[in-house]
Amino acid sequence: MGEHTVSAFDLELGEIDQLIGRMSNTAGTMVAASIRALLSGDTAQAQRVVSEDAIMDSLQHELDDRAITLIAKRQPMAQDLRAVVGAIRMAADLERIGDLAKNIAKRVSAVGQNAMPRKLSSGIDMMAALVLTQIKNVVELYVERNAQGLDALRSDDEKVDVSYTAVFRELLTYMMEDPRNITACTHLLFCAKNLERIGDHVTNIAENAYFVVTGEQLPAARPKQDEMTAAIVGG
Amino acid sequence: MNIMSEQAIEKAVRTKVPPEINERIKMRGEKVTVHYGDKQALFDVDLNVRENQVTALIGPSGCGKSTFLRCLNRMNDTIASARVGGLITLDGEDIYDRAIDVVELRARVGMVFQKPNPFPKSIYENVAYGPRIHGLTKNKAELDEVVEKSLRKAALWNEAKDRLNEPGTGLSGGQQQRLCIARAIAVSPEVILMDEPCSALDPIATARVEELIDELKQNYTIVIVTHSMQQAARVSQRTAMFHLGYLVEEGATDKMFTNPDEKRTQDYITGRFG
Numbered sequence: 001m002g003e004h005t006v007s008a009f010d011l012e013l014g015e016i017d018q019l020i021g022r023m024s025n026t027a028g029t030m031v032a033a034s035i036r037a038l039l040s041g042d043t044a045q046a047q048r049v050v051s052e053d054a055i056m057d058s059l060q061h062e063l064d065d066r067a068i069t070l071i072a073k074r075q076p077m078a079q080d081l082r083a084v085v086g087a088i089r090m091a092a093d094l095e096r097i098g099d100l101a102k103n104i105a106k107r108v109s110a111v112g113q114n115a116m117p118r119k120l121s122s123g124i125d126m127m128a129a130l131v132l133t134q135i136k137n138v139v140e141l142y143v144e145r146n147a148q149g150l151d152a153l154r155s156d157d158e159k160v161d162v163s164y165t166a167v168f169r170e171l172l173t174y175m176m177e178d179p180r181n182i183t184a185c186t187h188l189l190f191c192a193k194n195l196e197r198i199g200d201h202v203t204n205i206a207e208n209a210y211f212v213v214t215g216e217q218l219p220a221a222r223p224k225q226d227e228m229t230a231a232i233v234g235g
Numbered sequence: 236m237n238i239m240s241e242q243a244i245e246k247a248v249r250t251k252v253p254p255e256i257n258e259r260i261k262m263r264g265e266k267v268t269v270h271y272g273d274k275q276a277l278f279d280v281d282l283n284v285r286e287n288q289v290t291a292l293i294g295p296s297g298c299g300k301s302t303f304l305r306c307l308n309r310m311n312d313t314i315a316s317a318r319v320g321g322l323i324t325l326d327g328e329d330i331y332d333r334a335i336d337v338v339e340l341r342a343r344v345g346m347v348f349q350k351p352n353p354f355p356k357s358i359y360e361n362v363a364y365g366p367r368i369h370g371l372t373k374n375k376a377e378l379d380e381v382v383e384k385s386l387r388k389a390a391l392w393n394e395a396k397d398r399l400n401e402p403g404t405g406l407s408g409g410q411q412q413r414l415c416i417a418r419a420i421a422v423s424p425e426v427i428l429m430d431e432p433c434s435a436l437d438p439i440a441t442a443r444v445e446e447l448i449d450e451l452k453q454n455y456t457i458v459i460v461t462h463s464m465q466q467a468a469r470v471s472q473r474t475a476m477f478h479l480g481y482l483v484e485e486g487a488t489d490k491m492f493t494n495p496d497e498k499r500t501q502d503y504i505t506g507r508f509g
Contacts, residue, residue: 002507009506075465077492077504215494 012070013080016087017143019063023094024139026056028132030101031198035128037108038191039121046108049101056098063091079215086212090142093201093208097135100194100201111187120174120184123167124192130160131195134202142209151218154206160199167192261286261426261456262307262344267321269302269311276302279321280482282475284426289448289457291471291488293464295508298477300460304428307458308344309337325426342369345419349431351411353403353418358395361403361414362386365422381421388454389417390447409440416447420455427451429459433466445470464504468492476500 004010030049037046067084070076076084134156141149171185171192210218262284269277277299284290284307292300302311309330311317323330330340342365353361362382365371372378382399386392391413395406403414412432419427429448433441448457448470461467467474468488475485476497484497495501502508 002502004506005508006506074506077464077468077506078495078501080505081493 006074009074009080012066012074013083016063016066016070016084019059019066020087020090020094021139021143023056023059023063023091023098024135026052026059027094027097027101028135030056030098031104031128031135031195032132034101034104034108035124035191035195037105038111038188039125041108041111043109046105049105053098053102056095060091060095063087079212082212082215086208089208090205093204097198097201100198104191104194107187107191111184120171120181120188123163123170124188124195127160127163127167127192127195130163131198131202134160134199138202138205138209141206142212145213147210147213150206150210150213154203154210154218157199157203160196164192164196164199259286260284261326262458263322263324263327264303264306265322267303267306267319267323269299269306269320270316270318271314272316276480277306278480280477282482282485284456284458285473286456287452287454288473289452289459289471290473290475291467292458292460292475292477293462293467293503294477294483295503296462297479299480300475300477301430302480303477304430304458304460307426307428308341308346310341310346312337342422343424344426344428345422345424346428346430347412347415347419347432350435351408351415353406353411353414355402355404357400358386358403358406358414359399362417362421365418369422371422385417385421386414388420388451389413390443390450391417407440409436409443412436412440412444413447416444416451420451424455426456426458429457431460431462434462441466464492476503478503 030052033045033052034049036042037049067088070084071081074080134153138150138153141153168189171189174181175185207218210216260283264280264282264284267277267280267282268275280299280303282303292304294300305311306319306323307330309319311319319331325340325344328335330344354364356364359382362385363378366378366381372381383392383396386395391410394410395414403411406414412435416427416432433444436444445466448459451457459467459470471488473485474488474491476483476491476495476499478499484491484495484500486496491500492504495504499508
């Protein structure tokens with residue numbers, strides 16, 4: 001895409017893109033750190049994640065301010081307008097990802113007196129790795145303006161859901177094996193749910209990014225079976 | 236309880252209700268070319284104007300949009316060196332046919348210019364002039380009625396009714412432009428051509444003219460040339476983008492300003508041109 005006749009317009013759009021980049025980096029760091037803190041019982045690290053949420057909030061405010069000023073000043077059209085509106089929406093999803101990471105971190109003090117038994121946590125560890133890749137990739141694909149990649153990434157959310165179902169079943173088994181696992185496993189279940197929600201926000205970001213790049217909405221949500229019901233009936 | 240099946244919901248979401256828009260073609264342009272002397276200003280423009288819709292013509296200066304507009308009521312006839320080729324029809328009738336009376340054509344296809352140009356006469360006379368020379372009214376009472384109706388339609392009646400005998404040139408710029416619109420309406424045109432009608436007006440007068448355009452499209456077909464992208468996006472249903480004498484792209488305004496097909500349109504409307 002060529003440059004605007006008014007170069008300040010390009011600068012302002014660039015600044016908004018940079019803020020999205022910073023928010024996604026911060027969100028990724030927060031999710032990774034919250035999971036590490038949870039699995040190792042590191043309350044200090046958990047505390048850092050909680051305090052980083054304030055950074056996310058201020059980044060989102062800054063992005064909102066810049067986007068609104070840009071609309072007022074430049075009256076963007078076509079892909080410029082989509083980029084600004086898309087950025088506002090992506091920032092909201094990234095901010096929610098930060099919130100969910102904070103929620104995970106807050107559980108650390110509840111569970112974290114001693115490190116989580118390795119056996120209980122391996123499923124969540126894998127799920128977290130999957131979600132982190134998604135967060136990293138979605139913004140990279142957006143920066144590259146890669147529509148096909150974004151479409152594929154949205155479909156990949158299926159993997160997070162499958163992984164969530166697996167963790168759910170696994171934790172149920174541990175609880176049935178030994179009731180002393182129930183407290184830890186329940187906390188882990190909530191964390192797994194938070195990770196699954198983060199995956200949904202990444203999907204939203206992919207859909208928004210796809211719209212910004214192509215001007216078209218991806219077709220309505222992919223078919224999804226109710227996996228929880230299946231898991232409970234099956235379990 | 237009546238619960239929609241998932242397929243029914245899916246179908247309801249997918250089937251968009253078609254908007255009830257009149258798609259009748261009022262004016263048709265086929266392979267329209269214009270030469271000013273040796274210089275060609277328009278190249279094979281195919282562009283239709285839909286009835287009771289506002290069609291906006293956009294593009295950078297010198298792109299041919301005003302030239303095309305002026306073809307629609309043979310305003311280019313007044314320029315000695317101008318030659319128009321191709322076919323332009325009004326309700327299927329070739330407007331460049333020898334049998335066409337140009338004066339009558341211009342009554343059917345009225346025009347409002349960039350700078351308000353009221354006659355140096357009273358407000359009343361400005362509006363009454365057209366109906367009088369075209370013999371549209373039988374007596375003074377009828378003429379009064381046409382003047383009032385036209386001023387009302389042009390949203391000027393309330394401001395002008397107590398000063399109908401004052402000179403039209405004494406009105407503010409925005410009022411003068413609405414007076415010119417009233418003057419165009421007075422001869423009951425079918426199509427109104429507007430050549431940058433708001434470029435000399437302040438934002439409030441512009442908003443009033445835009446509001447007026449929106450109302451007028453109920454009864455008239457409107458073609459507007461504008462340099463303001465936002466104005467084109469606000470007032471029109473169809474937009475045509477011109478560049479260097481060629482029609483680049485024509486389509487529904489909503490699409491043209493959010494996701495145009497052509498790169499040149501995209502570059503122009505987003506401010507990336509030249």
